Amino acid sequence: GENVEQHPSTLSVQEGDSAVIKCTYSDSASNYFPWYKQELGKGPQLIIDIRSNVGEKKDQRIAVTLNKTAKHFSLHITETQPEDSAVYFCAASKPSGEANNLFFGTGTRLTVIP
């Protein structure tokens, strides 16, 4: 099955600096890579995703890159703000079908210091 590894487990940055979270996956058949943000007391929410037919996607201050050859993908947050503090999860899944459950990384707790 798929194995997703995520690093670092904790990350502290000064407000305004950039934050980078990295994930690797094991199954080359995976083609969908979402990122979820979980704030305290809430369920995870999708913030950005990337599909295997593109190498980079950007949405305002957040961007995700994908290297299919190396089987790794990364989340980049620029100009971090205190409200970016949360736990972030990467995930991977295979193409549509009955067995396309998401495989999650172990999470990164991001703290943005004002």
Next chain:
Amino acid sequence: EADIYQTPRYLVIGTGKKITLECSQTMGHDKMYWYQQDPGMELHLIHYSYGVNSTEKGDLSSESTVSRIRTEHFPLTLESARPSHTSQYLCASSERLISYNEQFFGPGTRLTVL
């Protein structure tokens, strides 16, 4: 904001009690999921369903059971709660017949068994 609801949000009960955690979604999604989230943040899939009358065990063995009698409802039951069941339980849903498994999460139920 996704239309997926969980009740109760918080539950403190004694050992041996039977409990049911409720999860409902109004998006008409076929697939639904239950995750257990430990204090270390990691998400563990314990049950999922492809649709009505379908239930499957996830990657993490769980003493809980689930049922799917209606599309919108996916309750989780513990027949006899134990302190080891203390955890955060997250419900999620997704469309079945799309290429990419975007999951929408509920706010979670934090269960404490004394």
